[in-house]
Amino acid sequence: MPAIRHLCTAFAMLAFAGQAYAAPSCTWASTAGPLSYYIDLGAPWVARDAPIGTLIGTVQTFATPEVTGREIRCVNDGTGTLTFQASPTGALYPGPLPQVGPWDVNGKVMETGIKGVGLYIRLGFPFNGAGSNTFTPTDDVAIPYTGENNRDSGVTPLQIKELYSTMALIKTGPIPTGRQFFSGQMVRSQISFLGDALNIHVSGVVQQAHCTLLANPVSADPVQLGTYTLADFTGPGSYTDAKDFYVTLSDCRDDPAGGIASAYIRLEGAKGSVPLEPAQGVFSLDNKPGSATGIGIQLLxxxxxxxPLQQDEAVTPLVVDKTVLHFKARFFQTAPTVTAGPANGALDFTMTYR
Incomplete structure (x- = not known):
């Protein structure tokens, strides 16, 4: 009988030991200390005048090993809650942003240290709630992130070893000219029982696609439209032969692997000329005393x-080094009667790159 009592006690101790192992806990599998991950986003391009909220480059997905091979292991028998929180080390962009693909990024874009460039990070397994051995996000898998595990993890522990993530750079404002580099710790985190859990370091270079307008960029200024007689104008809507001219954009920069930007031009009346039919590119002469009447100039x-006038119009994709914008102009009859005289007109133009 004493032997039987001793055997029962041993079984009870084994059962208690099994319950202690499954109780909610997180431990370092090897060396203690926060896990560290380093991710390089490369050197993406963005058009200089792209609107706020534009994706810079592409959305990238990573599977990043921990630098020294360390890992965290968590177990849960379902009797408690394990928590993981990840937050940006710097400020979040405070303004509204448009949706990026399927994602609402508002309140989730981190400042990178480059003015006008934000970073958006989404966490993958084991922070996506895809199994009993994962953290389930209380809101979304984007950082700032909070996740909980209150389920029985079963025979497979919750492991944090390789970091699965999706990242995107987003334009949040005007970006300084030239190659802009950033590098540093962007994310810190806390986990139950251990405190500091993992740090995410991100680096990259942002480049802007654009051109420069040098002195005298227009091939002929003024463009010579020719001399005509009144008989050349047969009624409203009639026009003369069109004359070619071009605008040269210099020092053009764009992604050599495949251009991402186009040149846009905005044309406004100048020196007394005003738009007459903006959608048709027709504007008035300068209306100086003695000028011809009944005609305007049409841009093609x-x-x-x-x-079209008075709106930003795409002209052509950028060509690295030099981009040439080809146009034509002609006289265009705007009234039933035309009178002779000098026929001069002018437009101002503004270039943007998107």
Missing amino acids: RSNDSPM
Whole structure:
């Protein structure tokens, strides 16, 4: 009988030991200390005048090993709650942003240290709630992140070893000119029982696609439209032969692996000229005393379609080093009667790159 009592006690001790192992806990599998991950986003390009909220480069997905091979292991028998929190080391962009793909990024874009460039990070397994051995996000898998585990993890512990993440750079404002580099710890985190859990370091270079307008960028200024007689104008809507001219953009920079930007032009009346039919590219003469009447000037694209005025119009994708914008211009009859005289007009133009 004493032997039987001793055997029962041993079984009771074994059962108690098994319950202690499964109780909610997180431990370092090897060396203690926060896990560290380093991710390089490369050197993506963005058009200089792209609107706020534009994706810079592409969305990238990573599987990043911990620098020294360390890991965290957590177990849970379902009797308690384990918590993991990840937060940015710096400020979050405070303004509204448009959706990026399927994601609402508002309140989740971190400042990178480059003015006008924000970083958006989404965590993957084991922070996506995909199993009993994962953390389930209380809101979303984007950082700032809070996740909980209150389920029985079973025979497979919750392991944090390789970091699965998705990252995107987002334009949040004007970006300084030149190559802009950032590097540093962007994320810190806390986990139950251990405190500091993991740190995410991110680096990258942001480059802007744009061109420069040098002195005298227009091939002929003024463009000579020619001399005509009144008989050349047969009624409203009639026009003369179009004359070619071009605008040269210099020092153009764009992604050599595949351009991402186009040149946009905005045309406004100048020196007394005003738009008459903006959608048709027609504007008035300068209306100086003695000028011709009943005609204006029409601006055309290189394919002879009207070039609209008073709005930003895409012209052509950028060509590295030099981009040439081809246009045409002609006289255009605007009234039933035309009178002779000097026929001069002018437009101002503004270039943007998107």
